Amino acid sequence: MPEVDFIDTQVAREDTRSLVEKARDRLILGGCQVALFAAFLVGIALEDTILVTGFLLLLIAGAIGWGRMPKLNRWAGARLAKDKRFARLVLIALLAVFPFVFLDNPYLIHLGALAAIFAIMALGLNITLGFCGLLDVGFAVYFAAGAYMSSQLAVMFDVSFWIGLPLGGLTAAFFGFLVAWPALRVSDHYLALVTLGYGLIMNLLHRNFTFLTHGTDGVINIPPPSIFGWDFVTPIEIGDLELPFQMNFYFLALIIAVLTIFVSIRLRDSNLGRQWEAIREDEVAARCFGVNVRRLKIIAFSTGAFFGGIGGAVFAHMIGFVHPDNFVLLTSIMILAMVIIGGMGNIAGVVVGAVALTLIPERLREFEDLRMLLFGGALVLIMIYRPQGLFPNSRRRRELQAEKINTLIAQSGRDDAEAPGLPDEVKV
Amino acid sequence: MFETWIQQLVNGLTIGGMYTLVAVGFTLFFGVLKLINFAHGEVFMLGGFTGLVVAWLAEDLGLQSGLLIIFLMFVISMGVCAVIGALMERFAYRPVRGMPVLIMLVTSLAVGIVVREAVKEFFPEGANPHAFYSPFKYDSFQLGSVVLDYTQIGLILSSIVLVYGVYLLVAKTWVGRAMRATSEDLDAARMMGIDVDIVIRNTFFLGSALGGVAGVMNGLLYLSIRFDMGWVMAIKGFTAAVVGGLGNIYGAMFGGYIVAAVEVLVVALIPEGSRYKDVFVFLLLIVVLVFRPSGLLRAPEKKMG
Numbered sequence: 001m002p003e004v005d006f007i008d009t010q011v012a013r014e015d016t017r018s019l020v021e022k023a024r025d026r027l028i029l030g031g032c033q034v035a036l037f038a039a040f041l042v043g044i045a046l047e048d049t050i051l052v053t054g055f056l057l058l059l060i061a062g063a064i065g066w067g068r069m070p071k072l073n074r075w076a077g078a079r080l081a082k083d084k085r086f087a088r089l090v091l092i093a094l095l096a097v098f099p100f101v102f103l104d105n106p107y108l109i110h111l112g113a114l115a116a117i118f119a120i121m122a123l124g125l126n127i128t129l130g131f132c133g134l135l136d137v138g139f140a141v142y143f144a145a146g147a148y149m150s151s152q153l154a155v156m157f158d159v160s161f162w163i164g165l166p167l168g169g170l171t172a173a174f175f176g177f178l179v180a181w182p183a184l185r186v187s188d189h190y191l192a193l194v195t196l197g198y199g200l201i202m203n204l205l206h207r208n209f210t211f212l213t214h215g216t217d218g219v220i221n222i223p224p225p226s227i228f229g230w231d232f233v234t235p236i237e238i239g240d241l242e243l244p245f246q247m248n249f250y251f252l253a254l255i256i257a258v259l260t261i262f263v264s265i266r267l268r269d270s271n272l273g274r275q276w277e278a279i280r281e282d283e284v285a286a287r288c289f290g291v292n293v294r295r296l297k298i299i300a301f302s303t304g305a306f307f308g309g310i311g312g313a314v315f316a317h318m319i320g321f322v323h324p325d326n327f328v329l330l331t332s333i334m335i336l337a338m339v340i341i342g343g344m345g346n347i348a349g350v351v352v353g354a355v356a357l358t359l360i361p362e363r364l365r366e367f368e369d370l371r372m373l374l375f376g377g378a379l380v381l382i383m384i385y386r387p388q389g390l391f392p393n394s395r396r397r398r399e400l401q402a403e404k405i406n407t408l409i410a411q412s413g414r415d416d417a418e419a420p421g422l423p424d425e426v427k428v
Numbered sequence: 429m430f431e432t433w434i435q436q437l438v439n440g441l442t443i444g445g446m447y448t449l450v451a452v453g454f455t456l457f458f459g460v461l462k463l464i465n466f467a468h469g470e471v472f473m474l475g476g477f478t479g480l481v482v483a484w485l486a487e488d489l490g491l492q493s494g495l496l497i498i499f500l501m502f503v504i505s506m507g508v509c510a511v512i513g514a515l516m517e518r519f520a521y522r523p524v525r526g527m528p529v530l531i532m533l534v535t536s537l538a539v540g541i542v543v544r545e546a547v548k549e550f551f552p553e554g555a556n557p558h559a560f561y562s563p564f565k566y567d568s569f570q571l572g573s574v575v576l577d578y579t580q581i582g583l584i585l586s587s588i589v590l591v592y593g594v595y596l597l598v599a600k601t602w603v604g605r606a607m608r609a610t611s612e613d614l615d616a617a618r619m620m621g622i623d624v625d626i627v628i629r630n631t632f633f634l635g636s637a638l639g640g641v642a643g644v645m646n647g648l649l650y651l652s653i654r655f656d657m658g659w660v661m662a663i664k665g666f667t668a669a670v671v672g673g674l675g676n677i678y679g680a681m682f683g684g685y686i687v688a689a690v691e692v693l694v695v696a697l698i699p700e701g702s703r704y705k706d707v708f709v710f711l712l713l714i715v716v717l718v719f720r721p722s723g724l725l726r727a728p729e730k731k732m733g
Contacts, residue, residue: 182718188529190717197710204707376541383535384523
C-alpha cells in the first residue's frame with residue numbers, strides 16, 4: 001500500500017521537521033536568555049565605577065529602545081509564548097549557576113540574595129496593588145513585622161528560624177489585616193494617606209516601644225538559620241573548593257522567591273485572582289456580580305503583607321541586625337517603585353523591577369547621596385514617559401493609553417469626535 | 429498653672445499658624461489637580477533655606493534692622509518658593525495630569541526626593557543642621573505673670589494676616605474665583621472660558637509661596653533648620669488639610685489650629701507625650717479619613733472624593 005507508506009513518511013518527515021524546528025527555537029530562545037543574563041552579570045560585576053555607570057546608561061538606553069520597537073517586542077513575545085516552560089527552566093538554571101561563576105566575589109552573591117528578598121516583598125505588594133488595585137504606601141510595616149517577629153523570637157526565646165519564618169509572615173499578615181479594616185472604608189488618595197499614616201505610626205512605635213524592638217539600638221546578634229546543627233554561615237566545602245557562605249543565603253532566598261512566584265501565579269489564575277481583578281477594574285460592577293468585596297480586600301491586604309513578612313524574616317536573619325531605619329517611608333517608596341517600574345500586575349516585570357532597584361543603587365554606592373537624587377529624577381521621568389512600567393500588564397497599558405487620550409482631548413480644549421486612534425475602552 | 433496654659437496656648441497658636449499655611453497649600457493643590465503634593469513639605473524646607481541665605485546676604489550687606497531682614501526673608505522666600513512650585517507643576521505634574529492616582533502620587537513623592545537630596549548635596553554643608561538667624565532671640569516681655577516671646581507673638585500675627593490675605597484673595601478676587609471654579613469642576617470651568625493651565629499655575633504660585641513663608645517661620649521659631657525637616661511638616665500639613673476637608677480652602681484654615689491643639693494637649697497631658705505627639709497626629713489623620721473623610725467641618729452639599 002504505497003499511499004499509506006507515503007503518508008507515514010510524510011508524517012515522519014513533519015515530525016522530524018517540527019522537532020528540528022523546536023530544537024532550533026529553543027536554542028535561539030535559550031541563547032538569547034543566556035546572552036542577556038551574562039551581559040547583565042558582567043555589567044553589574046564591573047569593578048570600575050565609571051564602567052558600571054556607563055553600563056547602566058546603556059541598560060537604560062536599551063530599556064527605552066525596547067519600548068520603541070514594537071516589532072522586536074512582538075517577536076520576542078511570540079518566541080516566549082511558544083515555549084514558556086522551557087524559558088522558565090533556563091532562567092532558573094541560570095539563577096542557580098550564577099553564584100558558582102562568581103565564587104571570588106561574595107559581595108555580588110550577597111547582592112543576589114538581597115535582590116531575591118526584595119523580589120519576595122515586591123511580589124507581596126504586587127498582590128495587594130497589582131492584583132487587587134489597593135494602594136498601599138506603608139509596605140515597610142509588614143517588612144518590619146516579619147523582621148522583628150522572627151529576629152526577636154530567635155534572640156529572646158531561641159526559637160529556630162524555620163518556626164520564626166512562618167510566624168513572621170503571619171504577624172505581618174495580621175498587620176495587613178489591621179490596616180485593612182480602616183482601609184476598606186476609603187479609596188484612592190484617602191487610601192494612600194491612610195496606609196502612609198499607618199506606616200509612619202508603626203515606624204515611630206518601632207523607635208519608641210523599646211521593650212519589643214530595642215528602639216534605635218536595633219536588634220543585634222540575630223543568629224543565622226541552621227538545619228540539623230549546620231549553620232548558614234558555615235561555608236560548604238566540596239573537595240578543596242570552599243563555597244562562600246553568602247551562597248547559602250542566596251539559595252535560601254532564591255528558593256523562597258521561586259515559591260512566591262509560583263504562589264503568585266496560582267493566585268492570579270485562581271478564582272480569588274479573578275475576583276481581585278474584577279474589584280480592581282470596577283468595584284461596583286464586581287459587587288453587583290456577587291463578589292464579596294470586603295472579604296476579598298482583607299484577603300488581598302493580608303496575603304500581600306504575609307510575603308512582606310517572609311521577606312523581612314529572611315532579611316533579618318541574613319543581615320543579622322534590624323534597625324528602625326530599615327523601615328522608613330523610603331523603603332515603602334522603594335518597594336512601590338519596584339512594582340510600578342516593573343509593571344504592576346505582571347509577575348515577571350515586578351521581579352525584574354525588584355532586581356534592578358536592588359542592584360543598581362548598590363552598585364552606585366560611589367556616588368554616595370547623589371544616587372538618591374538620581375533615583376528621584378529617574379522615577380519622575382519614568383512616571384512621565386513610561387507610567388505603565390517596563391513590562392506592563394496588557395490591560396493596564398490600554399487603560400493608561402485611554403486615560404492619556406482622554407487627557408489630551410481635554411487639554412486640546414476641542415472635543416473633536418475624530419480623535420485619531422481612539423480605543424473602544426475610552427470612558428469619557 | 430494658669431501661666432503654663434497660656435504658654436501652651438501661645439505655642440499652639442504659633443505652630444497652628446504654620447500648619448495652616450502649609451495646609452492651605454495642600455488643599456489648594458488637591459482642589460485644582462486632585463493631587464496630594466507630597467513635595468510640598470520640601471518646598472517648606474526650601475523656604476527655610478532661602479530665608480537663611482537671605483539672612484547671610486543681609487549680614488554681608490550690613491543691614492542692621494532685624495524687622496527689615498525678616499521682612500526680606502518672608503518676601504524673597506515667598507518668591508523663590510512660588511517659582512519652584514510653579515516649575516514643579518510645569519515639568520512634573522502637568523505631564524501626568526489626569527493619570528491614575530498612583531502615578532501622580534509617586535511622581536510627587538519622587539519630586540520631593542529630588543528637592544530634598546538636591547538641598548542636601550548642593551547647599552553648603554547641606555547634610556548638617558544649620559543655625560537659623562533670628563534678631564529677636566529669646567526677647568520677651570511680661571504680661572502680668574505670663575512671659576510672652578516676641579517672636580511667637582510676631583509669628584502668630586503674621587500667620588493670621590497671611591491667612592486672612594489668602595481668604596480675601598480666594599473669596600473676593602476673580603483670581604480666587606477662577607481657582608474655586610476650577611476646584612469645583614475643571615471641565616466646567618474650562619467651558620466657561622477659564623484658562624485652567626494659568627489657574628493651576630497661579631495655585632502653585634500661591635500655595636508654594638505660603639509653604640515658603642511657613643519654612644521661614646519654622647526657622648525663626650526653632651532657630652535651626654535641616655534638609656529633612658520638610659517631611660514631618662508635610663504630614664502635619666496634610667493632616668490639617670484633611671481635618672478641614674481636602675479641597676476645602678476655608679476648612680484648612682482651621683485644620684492647622686486643630687492639629688496644633690492635639691499636639692499641645694498630648695504634650696501637656698500625657699507623660700512622655702512629646703515622644704508620641706506625632707503618633708497622635710497620624711492617628712488623627714487616619715481617624716478623620718475613615719470616619720469623616722470630607723473633614724470635620726463638612727460642608728453638607730459638597731461631595732468629596
